[in-house]
Amino acid sequence: MVPVKKYREVDENLVRQKEAAFADFIQRKGLKTTRQRNTIIATFFRLRGHISVEELLNQVKQVNPRIGYATVYRTLHLLVESSLVEERRFGDGLARYEGHSDVEHHDHMICLECGEIFEFFNPRLEALQESLAEENNFQIFRHRLELYGACKDKEACNRRKARGNTAAGAE
Amino acid sequence: MVPVKKYREVDENLVRQKEAAFADFIQRKGLKTTRQRNTIIATFFRLRGHISVEELLNQVKQVNPRIGYATVYRTLHLLVESSLVEERRFGDGLARYEGHSDVEHHDHMICLECGEIFEFFNPRLEALQESLAEENNFQIFRHRLELYGACKDKEACNRRKARGNTAAGAE
């Protein structure tokens, strides 16, 4: 009913598809293909979850240490513009980037203990929002729903916390 | 059913009550009462809506021009700590502050045209979230739901836009 998506293994075919889609986008816009951008998107699409700029840059630097913040930021903007990636902000002041998952839209539960971010989708929720908007003479373009709280599975949660999960920390 | 709260007139009694509550809080914490803080909270509680720091400072300066950003920020932190005020961030990078309305919790619809922020509350929505969390073995502490879109009442919307509404602008 409410499939919380656990991070799947990164599907190499899907990644290739996205790289191709981005190449397309670049071409359509009359922009140029560069080694740096390729490195950045290849790295990004092979990471899972909700990636901050710093996390991405760290990974990217392992491939090409000369790439800096500016290029990463610029490439992420292009990725967002191309609709291949979404920008999210949870309460910690960092922008995080999320390669589209299979579920077109989804919401988030954020554990304030271990930092894990769970994704979920529920059609009744969407429908209810629609009807509330309707009642108020309002047209929804997009929405954002975040549930902040704690995992009830304390073992798993503590394990993640110990591992030093990287995600939207306590606000 | 879904009462979108339009800004009510500021209830002077309620304001006094909040001022008293804040004084209490200050005392309990062993802090000191100062003219500047009094000015700031008196001003804040008499403003309606979702106030940014700059908006508040502008108002405050009309009473005492020597008050600066630092004191406003510090006072707002105290207000949040005292639970008399909530901090919110819509997509425009500014923190906004909201004196508790009568409705304990509520969500927001943000018009990207005119900037108006509507508040609403719906128990079915709350219940649905609870049950989703339950299903996922997750305990909600708090949540945030924002619907971004546009007013359908175009006349009112344009009027507000012309007036240069101050609110979470386009992201």
Place this chain on the structure above:
DNA sequence: TGGATTACGAAAACTGTTTTCATTTTCGGC
């Protein structure tokens, strides 16, 4: 009322992000 404590205000520092600018790279046309 003295004196420890807290608050103030201006300015500097900080953080995440964007822009600038001089240099390098890409790529369509020859």
Place this chain on the structure above:
DNA sequence: GCCGAAAATGAAAACAGTTTTCGTAATCCA
């Protein structure tokens, strides 16, 4: 394959919002 216009890069500076610092001033309990 090479030219040259256009775009991209990287380092550093700029920026915006917010926080901290630091010397001075106000508060308030004994």
